[in-house]
């Protein structure tokens with residue numbers, strides 16, 4: 261349980277009671293390495309190995325809120341990482357498909373999400389998320405948790421009419437903005453930048469080198 265964390269996020273402007281409840285019910289400590297467990301309920305990103313981080317809870321909550329989930333959606337997540345955002349999404353959507361490029365992180369997330377938590381509505385895959393998940397497409401929602409200067413074509417192609425895509429857009433170590441893309445029922449695309457952010461880079465085709473801290 262992370263009740264104190266959810267309360268803090270409410271104080272920072274997260275309004276959706278379903279998002280706050282999902283965060284309160286979930287123990288973020290499960291998703292961080294043991295050395296950082298004591299910091300799990302703080303609103304900050306933490307290292308999870310391989311040069312990657314578990315996202316800051318405020319950003320997870322903010323992105324989830326912007327996805328406007330009603331409970332019936334099929335969601336694609338790119339960048340499983342620790343699996344924390346995956347678990348939050350799984351509490352609020354019909355099914356979450358999540359892709360991670362770093363195999364050991366994908367394995368660890370699989371143990372937590374499918375083993376320990378036994379979430380029935382999560383599917384995981386190891387590979388390049390820039391390609392999406394073609395055989396499960398289209399998706400009502402797509403969320404990318406790593407930054408890219410260009411929206412991968414495959415993700416736009418796999419977004420259902422009426423769907424939303426949210427991703428950090430910008431240079432890997434430079435300025436990035438969280439962009440929300442809406443595909444109208446007519447097929448037209450609209451977009452809006454909603455928050456300045458800092459995410460680790462979305463890699464294309466190659467996983468980051470093992471052994472990075």
Ligand code: SAH
Nearest residue numbers: 314315339341342360361388389405462463
């Ligand atoms: N939501 C995750 C964020 C992890 S950081 C969490 O809170 O734990 C972003 C993740 O994206 C990293 O684990 C990184 O390995 C992964 N990633 C980077 N490029 C990717 C790609 N092309 N396909 C899939 N995952 C990718």
